[in-house]
Amino acid sequence: MIFTWLAAALFVISLPLLYRLWKGPTIADRVIATDTALVIFANALVVLAVGYGRFVYAEVGVIFALLGFVGTLVVSKMLASGEL
Amino acid sequence: MIAEIMIALGALFCAIGVLGVLRMPFFMSRCHAATIVTTLGTMLVMGGVAYYGLRTGEIDYSKNALLVLFAVMFTCPIASHAIMRASFKRNIRPENLVEDHFDEAWKK
Numbered sequence: 001m002i003f004t005w006l007a008a009a010l011f012v013i014s015l016p017l018l019y020r021l022w023k024g025p026t027i028a029d030r031v032i033a034t035d036t037a038l039v040i041f042a043n044a045l046v047v048l049a050v051g052y053g054r055f056v057y058a059e060v061g062v063i064f065a066l067l068g069f070v071g072t073l074v075v076s077k078m079l080a081s082g083e084l
Numbered sequence: 085m086i087a088e089i090m091i092a093l094g095a096l097f098c099a100i101g102v103l104g105v106l107r108m109p110f111f112m113s114r115c116h117a118a119t120i121v122t123t124l125g126t127m128l129v130m131g132g133v134a135y136y137g138l139r140t141g142e143i144d145y146s147k148n149a150l151l152v153l154f155a156v157m158f159t160c161p162i163a164s165h166a167i168m169r170a171s172f173k174r175n176i177r178p179e180n181l182v183e184d185h186f187d188e189a190w191k192k
Contacts, residue, residue, distance in 0.1 A: 003136075006091045010129070013099045020105055020114075028111055028171040035163060036105055036118045039156055040098055043129045046149055047091060050133055058148040065152050069159040073166055080170035 003051030010044035027084060031075050038068030087136035094128030101125060110178045111171060115164055122160040126153060 017040075020033040045061035078084045097120055104117025130153035137146030172186055 002088055003091070006088070006095060009095050010098060013095060013102055016102055016106055026111060026171065026176050028167055028174075028176060029114060031167055032111075032115055032118050033105060035160075035167075036101065036121050039122050039126060039160070040102075042152055042156070043094070043098070043126055046133055046145075046152055047129065049148075050136060050145055055144055055148075058145060058152075062148065062152055062155065065155050066159070069155075069163050072163040076163075076166040076170040079167075080173050082174075 001051070003047055005051075007044045007048035007051055010040055010047060014040040014044070027075070027079060031072055035068050035072045038064050038071075042068075087132040087139065090128050090132030090135065094125045094130075094132065097121070097128060098125035111176055112168060112178055115168055119160070119164065122156055122164075126156045130156075 014037045017033045017037045021030050021037075024030040024033060042061040042065040045064060046058045049055060049057035049061070075084070101117055101119075101121035104120065105114050108114045108117050130149040133149035134146040134153075137143055137149065173190070177184070
């Protein structure tokens with residue numbers, strides 16, 4: 001039970017990053033906000049897997065962590081080459 | 085009990101990092117604050133889950149938590165370096181920068 005509440009707390013903690021995502025002065029700020037939010041989502045999903053007793057959510061957490069990394073690399077590559 | 089305390093401490097560090105991302109003035113200081121989430125917060129949360137799996141005998145959760153922990157630990161410095169370098173190339177720099185040798189080093 002307490003793991004479910006901890007996962008809910010992690011989800012709520014990542015919500016204020018939407019402000020930085022919406023009102024970031026540059027593109028890089030938005031990318032950093034998205035990356036941080038995805039890492040917190042991965043943490044919350046692994047904790048939620050323990051709370052619900054379903055192992056599938058933990059694997060989704062791994063995918064979230066790696067997808068944030070790949071997205072950041074792609075956007076920074078496009079930003080450096082001047083396409084964005 | 086130790087696992088729950090570790091996860092709660094990790095959530096606290098995540099909250100501090102999010103507050104830093106919201107409140108810091110420049111882009112690079114925001115990156116610095118975001119690093120708290122990816123190192124200390126993730127290490128504490130995933131360490132708590134791994135300890136819980138070891139204690140209750142559900143070893144799959146421990147393995148998955150350590151996988152997430154090492155993935156984030158190895159990929160987040162690379163992503164942070166890449167986005168900061170790209171923003172430097174696009175002239176997103178702090179206003180109170182004293183010395184700046186990036187352009188002449190990049191022209192070589």
